[in-house]
Amino acid sequence: MTFTRRDRDRRLTVRLLVVATGLVLAGCSYRGTSTELYQPSPTLAVADDRGETIYRRDCAWCHGSEGGGTARGPSVIEGLNGPASIDFYVSTGRMPLNDPSEPAEPSGPSYTPSEIRDIVRYTTTLGAAGPEIPEVHPEEGAIGLGAELYQENCAACHSTTAVGGVLAAESDALARSRIAPGLQEVGSRQITEAMLIGPGTMPVFGAESFDEEDYNSIVAYVEYLQDPDDNGGAPLGHTGPVTEGAVGWIVGLGATLFLIRWIGTRVGEE
Amino acid sequence: MLKKVARWIDNRLGTSAFTQDALNKVFPDHWSFMVGEIALYAFVVLIVTGIFLSFFFDASTSQSVYDGSYAPLVGVEVSDAYKSTLEISLDVRAGLVMRQTHHWAALVFVAAIVVHLCRIFFTGAFRSPRELNWIIGITLLILAIFNGFTGYSLPDDLLSGTGLRIAYSIALSVPLLGTWMGFLIFGGEFPADQIISRLLVTHIMIVPALIIGLLTAHLALLWRQKHTQFPEPGRTEHNVVGSKLWPTYAAKSLGLFFGVFAILVLMGGLFQINPIWLYGPFEPQQVSSPAQPDWYLGWVDGALRLFPAVELRAFGFEIPNPFYPGVLLPGVTFLALYAWPFLEQAFTHDREPHNLLDRPRDRPMRTALGATTLAFYTVMFIASSSDLIAKWFTVSVLDLVRVFQVLVILIPPAVGWATYRLMKALAGSGAPRLTEMPLSALTHPNGRGNGAFPHQERGRDAHAGGATAGDDGDGRSAARTGGDGALPAQRIDDRE
Numbered sequence: 001m002t003f004t005r006r007d008r009d010r011r012l013t014v015r016l017l018v019v020a021t022g023l024v025l026a027g028c029s030y031r032g033t034s035t036e037l038y039q040p041s042p043t044l045a046v047a048d049d050r051g052e053t054i055y056r057r058d059c060a061w062c063h064g065s066e067g068g069g070t071a072r073g074p075s076v077i078e079g080l081n082g083p084a085s086i087d088f089y090v091s092t093g094r095m096p097l098n099d100p101s102e103p104a105e106p107s108g109p110s111y112t113p114s115e116i117r118d119i120v121r122y123t124t125t126l127g128a129a130g131p132e133i134p135e136v137h138p139e140e141g142a143i144g145l146g147a148e149l150y151q152e153n154c155a156a157c158h159s160t161t162a163v164g165g166v167l168a169a170e171s172d173a174l175a176r177s178r179i180a181p182g183l184q185e186v187g188s189r190q191i192t193e194a195m196l197i198g199p200g201t202m203p204v205f206g207a208e209s210f211d212e213e214d215y216n217s218i219v220a221y222v223e224y225l226q227d228p229d230d231n232g233g234a235p236l237g238h239t240g241p242v243t244e245g246a247v248g249w250i251v252g253l254g255a256t257l258f259l260i261r262w263i264g265t266r267v268g269e270e
Numbered sequence: 271m272l273k274k275v276a277r278w279i280d281n282r283l284g285t286s287a288f289t290q291d292a293l294n295k296v297f298p299d300h301w302s303f304m305v306g307e308i309a310l311y312a313f314v315v316l317i318v319t320g321i322f323l324s325f326f327f328d329a330s331t332s333q334s335v336y337d338g339s340y341a342p343l344v345g346v347e348v349s350d351a352y353k354s355t356l357e358i359s360l361d362v363r364a365g366l367v368m369r370q371t372h373h374w375a376a377l378v379f380v381a382a383i384v385v386h387l388c389r390i391f392f393t394g395a396f397r398s399p400r401e402l403n404w405i406i407g408i409t410l411l412i413l414a415i416f417n418g419f420t421g422y423s424l425p426d427d428l429l430s431g432t433g434l435r436i437a438y439s440i441a442l443s444v445p446l447l448g449t450w451m452g453f454l455i456f457g458g459e460f461p462a463d464q465i466i467s468r469l470l471v472t473h474i475m476i477v478p479a480l481i482i483g484l485l486t487a488h489l490a491l492l493w494r495q496k497h498t499q500f501p502e503p504g505r506t507e508h509n510v511v512g513s514k515l516w517p518t519y520a521a522k523s524l525g526l527f528f529g530v531f532a533i534l535v536l537m538g539g540l541f542q543i544n545p546i547w548l549y550g551p552f553e554p555q556q557v558s559s560p561a562q563p564d565w566y567l568g569w570v571d572g573a574l575r576l577f578p579a580v581e582l583r584a585f586g587f588e589i590p591n592p593f594y595p596g597v598l599l600p601g602v603t604f605l606a607l608y609a610w611p612f613l614e615q616a617f618t619h620d621r622e623p624h625n626l627l628d629r630p631r632d633r634p635m636r637t638a639l640g641a642t643t644l645a646f647y648t649v650m651f652i653a654s655s656s657d658l659i660a661k662w663f664t665v666s667v668l669d670l671v672r673v674f675q676v677l678v679i680l681i682p683p684a685v686g687w688a689t690y691r692l693m694k695a696l697a698g699s700g701a702p703r704l705t706e707m708p709l710s711a712l713t714h715p716n717g718r719g720n721g722a723f724p725h726q727e728r729g730r731d732a733h734a735g736g737a738t739a740g741d742d743g744d745g746r747s748a749a750r751t752g753g754d755g756a757l758p759a760q761r762i763d764d765r766e
Binding site: 013142143144145146147148151152155156157158159160161164165166167168169170178179221224225228229230231232233234235236238239240241242244245247248249251252253255256257259260261263264265266267268 | 385545
């Protein structure tokens with residue numbers, strides 16, 4: 001088999017295309033976050049109380065042995081910080097961090113539910129005063145009321161379909177203040193805790209904003225949005241006209257262009 | 271029986287001679303000549319599904335408490351427009367597939383018009399004597415975009431209300447007239463009660479009537495002036511080589527119609543579009559997120575996001591910031607499009623009629639300018655999803671906007687320069703197609719006749735002297751075009 005110069009050039013074109021495609025795909029896979037696991041120091045003394053052991057081992061380095069905070073991290077017992085706040089940060093995996101400069105982003109929790117209960121109980125003995133862990137009963141809420149309250153108070157940042165959105169923050173702002181996270185994976189307790197304590201840039205929606213029925217209703221609507229009536233076929237990520245436009249061009253116009261190329265001829269073709 | 275009816279009609283109207291002529295009309299074959307037909311058939315789908323939707327839509331903003339079948343909104347106060355769209359989507363039999371097909375057809379309709387416009391531009395089909403049809407085509411594009419936006423705004427959900435608020439703000443930004451215009455169009459201060467019913471009349475009567483009228487003129491002019499064709503052996507400025515309308519082209523076109531219809535209905539059934547039940551009803555104090563227009567207004571949205579925060583005062587009046595990206599840019603865009611055939615004539619001094627098309631490489635400067643323009647609008651179009659891109663890549667959206675502000679200036683000239691070089695190289699290589707061009711041509715753009723394609727000269731003059739033949743009724747007249755006889759079984763027609 002012999003190759004002419006034209007064949008070689010063609011193969012080069014194909015290779016360049018493959019490389020370009022690879023680069024584009026590699027660019028798309030970039031997420032900018034590392035997922036290194038938290039490694040507690042093995043040299044810490046073990047206390048009788050499991051919550052105290054974990055707190056001293058994993059939290060005290062930044063938040064202080066009495067919970068009052070250090071230069072590396074804020075107090076966990078002042079203001080709205082307390083059981084609801086600690087349960088929220090730990091059970092959504094935002095805490096603990098490997099390094100205080102890292103963004104506090106949601107991921108899987110590092111502890112079992114009973115360990116988290118112990119941590120929270122221990123911090124209350126330090127004098128944490130903020131809201132208690134709420135009891136949520138979304139089944140008692142009115143979903144229509146929840147829809148109204150969600151659209152009015154939450155949708156502008158977390159998006160109408162709860163897929164999350166961005167906040168207009170400068171690049172030197174903490175990463176957690178750049179986005180309003182999507183709510184697809186959040187549990188009902190954590191949704192309510194977030195409203196009570198206002199983590200990151202989120203405002204506080206406390207007792208002066210909502211009553212118990214409001215909380216239950218909002219949680220009911222968010223839970224509905226996590227698995228909504230998806231009539232009409234593939235939901236395309238619930239992100240609206242951007243993905244719809246891409247499908248319109250690629251699938252819609254793409255298929256019709258394929259069709260006319262199939263029906264039609266090109267120059268030199270019969 | 272059929273013959274009898276035909277004879278009866280012919281005796282009274284004398285239609286048979288015209289029909290005979292029409293059925294024998296020759297259309298040149300090239301796949302890209304059918305892009306406009308995609309738009310035409312998408313428009314037919316829009317009308318069919320739109321009529322269905324109009325049976326059930328109620329364009330009223332009067333509010334009532336929803337108590338229909340969609341449980342999550344029971345007890346919520348909604349407008350009749352939103353309620354009827356919910357009913358179309360969730361209660362009316364086949365309502366959702368009709369609504370979704372209508373919406374997908376709108377996206378494909380405008381997309382096909384834009385691709386058709388590109389085909390006309392890059393092949394020089396707008397040149398004399400077809401400037402009029404170019405102008406009609408640009409008007410059709412504007413009307414299509416406008417009608418898309420009015421349709422997007424009808425359901426009175428939170429997303430469309432956000433879009434209307436932006437449109438209202440753009441109207442307000444026009445110096446001196448803005449406030450009056452906003453009030454005139456909306457019937458009062460936003461959100462005015464009458465806007466939905468006004469939008470409906472515009473969307474289903476005024477603009478469609480204009481589109482149908484101009485579309486008819488567009489096709490009549492095409493019929494009268496006959497279609498352009500690519501230069502090929504046997505094809506000259508004075509003939510049309512291709513298939514007869516009946517049966518060949520009619521069969522192709524009918525097949526395309528069914529194909530487009532099938533694709534759009536399939537999309538309507540398989541892909542969710544604009545799930546307004548999830549977006550919720552519009553409330554003036556609320557705003558949806560992420561909020562984008564449908565794709566064909568993405569470039570305006572992107573321009574609004576990218577335009578720097580400049581406010582100028584002239585003669586004591588402030589020119590509000592959205593005026594530049596929201597009014598001036600679209601105005602200049604469409605004016606430049608209208609003027610293009612005449613601008614090019616002024617630059618090239620070529621006012622001769624042309625029935626043979628250019629290949630993009632034949633006119634590297636035009637092709638490069640077109641690519642530059644497309645790149646400019648594409649960057650703005652992508653910038654309209656800056657919030658989603660920032661979220662997906664967890665970067666600061668403000669940084670991203672600054673990056674796009676630089677890219678929108680840097681990328682278009684780079685694309686233009688690269689296109690120019692590519693077209694020069696392609697023309698120099700003599701390769702019949704871009705994919706067959708040797709890469710060495712890029713480094714030696716003037717290496718014409720470098721040996722790769724010695725027999726592929728397709729110059730416009732190569733066959734310009736070929737003889738032409740008129741109708742001879744047997745459909746095999748191509749054999750009479752002279753020595754090369756390249757197109758057997760093709761049909762040839764004289765141009766007047």
